[in-house]
Amino acid sequence: MSILVVGSVAFDSVETPFGKAEDVLGGSATYFSTSASYFTDVKLVAVVGEDFPEEHITGLKEKGIDLAGLKKVPGKTFRWKGRYDYDLNQAHTLETHLNVFSAFNPEVPESYKDSPFVFLANIDPELQMKVLEQVKRPKLIACDTMNFWIEGKPDALRKLLKGVDLFVINEGEAREFSGQASLVKAAKEILACGPKTLIIKRGEYGALMFNGGSMFSAPAYPLEEIFDPTGAGDSFAGGLMGYLANTGDLSEDNIRKAIIFGSVMASFNVEAFSLNRLKTLTLPEIKARYSEFKRLTHFEDI
Amino acid sequence: MSILVVGSVAFDSVETPFGKAEDVLGGSATYFSTSASYFTDVKLVAVVGEDFPEEHITGLKEKGIDLAGLKKVPGKTFRWKGRYDYDLNQAHTLETHLNVFSAFNPEVPESYKDSPFVFLANIDPELQMKVLEQVKRPKLIACDTMNFWIEGKPDALRKLLKGVDLFVINEGEAREFSGQASLVKAAKEILACGPKTLIIKRGEYGALMFNGGSMFSAPAYPLEEIFDPTGAGDSFAGGLMGYLANTGDLSEDNIRKAIIFGSVMASFNVEAFSLNRLKTLTLPEIKARYSEFKRLTHFEDI
Numbered sequence: 001m002s003i004l005v006v007g008s009v010a011f012d013s014v015e016t017p018f019g020k021a022e023d024v025l026g027g028s029a030t031y032f033s034t035s036a037s038y039f040t041d042v043k044l045v046a047v048v049g050e051d052f053p054e055e056h057i058t059g060l061k062e063k064g065i066d067l068a069g070l071k072k073v074p075g076k077t078f079r080w081k082g083r084y085d086y087d088l089n090q091a092h093t094l095e096t097h098l099n100v101f102s103a104f105n106p107e108v109p110e111s112y113k114d115s116p117f118v119f120l121a122n123i124d125p126e127l128q129m130k131v132l133e134q135v136k137r138p139k140l141i142a143c144d145t146m147n148f149w150i151e152g153k154p155d156a157l158r159k160l161l162k163g164v165d166l167f168v169i170n171e172g173e174a175r176e177f178s179g180q181a182s183l184v185k186a187a188k189e190i191l192a193c194g195p196k197t198l199i200i201k202r203g204e205y206g207a208l209m210f211n212g213g214s215m216f217s218a219p220a221y222p223l224e225e226i227f228d229p230t231g232a233g234d235s236f237a238g239g240l241m242g243y244l245a246n247t248g249d250l251s252e253d254n255i256r257k258a259i260i261f262g263s264v265m266a267s268f269n270v271e272a273f274s275l276n277r278l279k280t281l282t283l284p285e286i287k288a289r290y291s292e293f294k295r296l297t298h299f300e301d302i
Numbered sequence: 303m304s305i306l307v308v309g310s311v312a313f314d315s316v317e318t319p320f321g322k323a324e325d326v327l328g329g330s331a332t333y334f335s336t337s338a339s340y341f342t343d344v345k346l347v348a349v350v351g352e353d354f355p356e357e358h359i360t361g362l363k364e365k366g367i368d369l370a371g372l373k374k375v376p377g378k379t380f381r382w383k384g385r386y387d388y389d390l391n392q393a394h395t396l397e398t399h400l401n402v403f404s405a406f407n408p409e410v411p412e413s414y415k416d417s418p419f420v421f422l423a424n425i426d427p428e429l430q431m432k433v434l435e436q437v438k439r440p441k442l443i444a445c446d447t448m449n450f451w452i453e454g455k456p457d458a459l460r461k462l463l464k465g466v467d468l469f470v471i472n473e474g475e476a477r478e479f480s481g482q483a484s485l486v487k488a489a490k491e492i493l494a495c496g497p498k499t500l501i502i503k504r505g506e507y508g509a510l511m512f513n514g515g516s517m518f519s520a521p522a523y524p525l526e527e528i529f530d531p532t533g534a535g536d537s538f539a540g541g542l543m544g545y546l547a548n549t550g551d552l553s554e555d556n557i558r559k560a561i562i563f564g565s566v567m568a569s570f571n572v573e574a575f576s577l578n579r580l581k582t583l584t585l586p587e588i589k590a591r592y593s594e595f596k597r598l599t600h601f602e603d604i
Contacts, residue, residue: 182525217521219508253602
């Protein structure tokens, strides 16, 4: 089954203790769709400026990503500049130039409207809502957000969440949204707002899922070198949603497997700047790392 | 098989966002031995002052802990005062009064010397070494340390590690000891110093084991309320060593199970101040939480 994703396509300039990259391809929708493309068909809604080069369009198309919803408009593409120190869980934003993204008004092409899976990457919750208004009732709606919207548009976000099945946010955001230090309490409050399932991303510590009364803890893969954490969360969501859409199975057992596939994709993504590692993967590599996650977490029953 | 533990027995005064406790029983050897007592016989080496009340002695004896090595000497018992804020991973020390602990010179009673398992809790590495000089070659020697010794006595610590089989430290200490931000690299450097197995404690994020080329990631149990993290690391070590000593099996599969038992004991310990929860456990409760860890981490093969 196919996934509709709406989010950003951007140029990133990133510095980490291990190197730097300038004006490389980035953006939540880019990372998400590249990651999900290994599992299923992806239909992308985003906006870029006239400076967006044909080679990136070609690259995304080569991953089988449907770009009917990618608009090229007058002006410049969204640019983000950030730095990571040794604590790679924490991005320090140096510059944000929204450019054409500031007037982004997502229009879902007719051919996308019956997508059974929808992922609303981190954008203004009012725009996320506009997307939901355009699609026919999908099988699963998932969304991400960030502290900027939790603080700036809490009412729009809460309204949106009533229609969301799966909410994916990071640990600090879960605490901020709920006002609870305990993630178990935070999860209860968030699930009471609408979503059936909450996945809390914890960077190098993995992810926690809350689904009804059930909890699932997935580690991140301990890597010798993490070159660039940019896009890890969206690569995670891409693997997660990609596997769910591929199987069409929303049972908890399958969501758990999907979280591991998400963790697999995130672990590859951070091994290189931009999408350099993510875009060159093979299915055997993905399956091999899934098996490594199995070995990493295995312990016997008593 | 029995475990010899050397460490501190102390009075703690602790404040957390959820309450406070004054002059309650604490200390690394106390937490360790109470935790391990559910699995095997424990022989304790420590020192207390004349102010140490008979009720605590009785309490430890009731857990079956051998106190032939607990010396009562003139002076006051070691006192620690600390505070935790909402980030319960981080203790803020307010006061430390070493008192009789400042002249602690561990003497291993004759009846302890053939203990097959030895745990050197966090004390001066020179004293840890003195303990090793007194015991007959045990089956497994494990030790803990802290940033104070990593910075203050790095040579003594490195010398000690040559004779240690299992090293248990926290994440920040692993990074500080090795000078490596990546835990995978840190582990390689630490294992090259002597230990066959390294377990890195990550507080609410669980634990990572490195054993030869193999890695194991265990979560912490997500709790609704964490009242007091004091002693979590030593309770963890107690469950870990207790299970290893109980089974006498040092295979990697068994070390993985032991790490889960350690995590189980730590999860109970933080549910109340001092040893209030830890000392009242039952084996069925311990086994039930082990099974909850299994459910928490389970995902299917592909």
